Amino acid sequence: MPEIAARLQQTEEYYFSRKLREIEQMNRQGEKVINLGIGSPDLPPHPEVIAALCDHAQRPDVHAYQSYRGAPALRQAISGWYRRYYQVDLDPESEVLPLIGSKEGIMHICMTYLAEGDQALIPNPGYPTYRSAVELSGAACLEYQLSEARDWLPDLDELAKKDLSRVKLMWVNYPHMPTGARPGKGFFERLIAFATERDILLCHDNPYSFILNDRPESLLAVSGAREVALELNSLSKSGNMAGWRTGMLAGKAEFINNVLRFKSNMDSGMFLPVQMAAAKALSLGPEWYHSLNETYAARREKAFSLLDHLNCTYDRQQAGMFVWARIPKSYEDGYALSDAVLTSARVFITPGGIFGSMGMPYVRISLCATTETLDRAIDAIRRSNPERQGAGPGKV
Numbered sequence: 001m002p003e004i005a006a007r008l009q010q011t012e013e014y015y016f017s018r019k020l021r022e023i024e025q026m027n028r029q030g031e032k033v034i035n036l037g038i039g040s041p042d043l044p045p046h047p048e049v050i051a052a053l054c055d056h057a058q059r060p061d062v063h064a065y066q067s068y069r070g071a072p073a074l075r076q077a078i079s080g081w082y083r084r085y086y087q088v089d090l091d092p093e094s095e096v097l098p099l100i101g102s103k104e105g106i107m108h109i110c111m112t113y114l115a116e117g118d119q120a121l122i123p124n125p126g127y128p129t130y131r132s133a134v135e136l137s138g139a140a141c142l143e144y145q146l147s148e149a150r151d152w153l154p155d156l157d158e159l160a161k162k163d164l165s166r167v168k169l170m171w172v173n174y175p176h177m178p179t180g181a182r183p184g185k186g187f188f189e190r191l192i193a194f195a196t197e198r199d200i201l202l203c204h205d206n207p208y209s210f211i212l213n214d215r216p217e218s219l220l221a222v223s224g225a226r227e228v229a230l231e232l233n234s235l236s237k238s239g240n241m242a243g244w245r246t247g248m249l250a251g252k253a254e255f256i257n258n259v260l261r262f263k264s265n266m267d268s269g270m271f272l273p274v275q276m277a278a279a280k281a282l283s284l285g286p287e288w289y290h291s292l293n294e295t296y297a298a299r300r301e302k303a304f305s306l307l308d309h310l311n312c313t314y315d316r317q318q319a320g321m322f323v324w325a326r327i328p329k330s331y332e333d334g335y336a337l338s339d340a341v342l343t344s345a346r347v348f349i350t351p352g353g354i355f356g357s358m359g360m361p362y363v364r365i366s367l368c369a370t371t372e373t374l375d376r377a378i379d380a381i382r383r384s385n386p387e388r389q390g391a392g393p394g395k396v
């Protein structure tokens with residue numbers, strides 16, 4: 001048997017890929033696990049988006065390979081969406097690049113800009129793919145720690161004291177997953193100044209700006225951002241299109257062309273009907289996002305209630321499609337609480353430690369489950385922990 005490549009030796013199978021197998025196994029044994037782990041929207045896209053997909057798929061002339069840069073209609077739609085919702089002007093010809101999801105883009109950016117000997121700054125806690133992609137590119141990760149005490153924002157002054165001479169790239173993500181933190185006033189400006197001074201490419205991963213967040217923000221709206229920043233965005237969450245694999249990269253032409261140099265060697269343009277339907281999704285008005293958020297707000301109340309039963313504490317103002325909560329002292333860490341809830345109540349919640357060491361005393365609940373499902377989970381937890389029935393609210 002040939003050995004796997006050295007670059008993959010340090011990269012384990014993605015946590016959810018392993019955990020979902022374990023849950024499937026439990027389900028096969030008749031356990032019926034309620035999965036509140038992964039952030040995969042259970043709601044469908046807008047009916048007009050599905051209609052656009054079907055209409056275009058009927059045509060005989062849409063089945064060939066597509067342009068590496070994406071269909072002009074989709075690039076126009078991305079540009080229009082950025083102008084309408086983020087007040088950012090992007091040239092559809094040269095400053096946007098449709099992607100097969102933003103996860104793909106994370107890898108492309110790392111492979112375009114990083115090599116052995118380089119370092120990239122990544123958030124702890126943060127989306128695990130940043131670490132894997134940086135390491136697969138051959139570069140090393142330098143973590144910046146985020147804490148509840150600092151509203152989950154990096155301490156840029158502290159970071160500036162470190163040796164950053166090998167840092168080429170910094171991953172940032174606000175609204176932040178998994179904590180739901182927003183960037184707050186002035187943070188993006190400080191970040192741009194920090195990156196500009198050190199010649200660091202800022203990569204902002206922005207898939208959650210429309211979920212439970214009144215004011216979607218783009219890093220590219222900040223003055224000076226064009227020179228140092230790229231932004232990834234996605235229809236997975238805001239369009240309920242996670243399985244469609246539609247994302248985008250935005251930034252100045254030179255950055256986009258560099259990423260395309262790598263990407264065009266890895267994959268080809270998306271299926272045209274998917275691109276046309278994505279363009280339709282990007283043209284939806286604010287009422288789409290309002291109705292989505294009404295659903296998520298109702299679910300979030302249930303998630304708060306579930307967390308109250310586990311004596312967890314949380315911030316009620318979180319953005320994004322998860323609720324992040326601190327566990328009670330009676331558990332060693334979030335893994336212990338997650339395992340206890342899975343074993344006793346057959347409910348899966350994500351341990352915060354999978355997002356980095358700073359996430360250890362936390363758990364994350366996904367809002368991609370109906371209020372009925374969340375009610376069933378609450379019920380199962382209440383029944384499995386009768387001593388906690390009277391637990392009071394854990395809000396902070």
Ligand SMILES: Cc1ncc(COP(=O)(O)O)c(C=O)c1O
Binds near residue numbers: 100104242
């Ligand atoms: C922070 C963050 N970035 C990127 C992604 C990937 O999204 P996409 O479906 O666009 O690849 C996710 C998905 O969960 C995420 O949480």
